[in-house]
Amino acid sequence: MTTYRARPLEPTALAELRVSDDAARPTTAFTDPEGGAPLRCCLRRSAPGERVALVSYAPLRRWAAATGADPGAYDEQGPVFIHAGECAGPDGDALPFTGAHRTLRRYSADGRILGGRLVEAPDGFAPAFAEAFADPEVALVHVRAVEYGCFLYEVRRP
Numbered sequence: 001m002t003t004y005r006a007r008p009l010e011p012t013a014l015a016e017l018r019v020s021d022d023a024a025r026p027t028t029a030f031t032d033p034e035g036g037a038p039l040r041c042c043l044r045r046s047a048p049g050e051r052v053a054l055v056s057y058a059p060l061r062r063w064a065a066a067t068g069a070d071p072g073a074y075d076e077q078g079p080v081f082i083h084a085g086e087c088a089g090p091d092g093d094a095l096p097f098t099g100a101h102r103t104l105r106r107y108s109a110d111g112r113i114l115g116g117r118l119v120e121a122p123d124g125f126a127p128a129f130a131e132a133f134a135d136p137e138v139a140l141v142h143v144r145a146v147e148y149g150c151f152l153y154e155v156r157r158p
Helices: 011-017 059-067 122-134
Strands: 029-031 051-057 078-083 102-108 113-119 138-145 151-156
Touching (some): 011 051, 059 151, 102 122, 113 122
Antiparallel strands (some): 029 051, 102 113, 102 138, 138 151
8 A cells, every 4th residue: 555645845945934934024032822723833733832933835836946847827825734843753654744634736747737637535535545646647735624725735646
């Protein structure tokens, strides 16, 4: 069975986002009073009292810059939570944030959307990734929240 690995935001991107986000706004940290924010730096939910920031992030744009792809109109940015300071990153390799409906959006090597799939149960992720990567045109998959459309993490071809 293939293991699919959720990719947190890259350390270089995190360092940049902790200063200014992808919409060129200065980053403002705050103390999360209740916890529960899905952190994209360590792929877990925040704990009450942690210092976090809500920033605008352009995942496809950053991937395209590293690969030379041109996503064109598919480039988009949206809100993500990160720790306000450095963190240790993910603890383990289990897929995070699987306890709710998620959309798996597929992208080609040139950054174009190739389709997507709604995943409604935690045991539906592995089959959805297998289906996505069975298509040789799929280079990566974005996992997104259904309720807000927010980017949660990326999975690349195994």
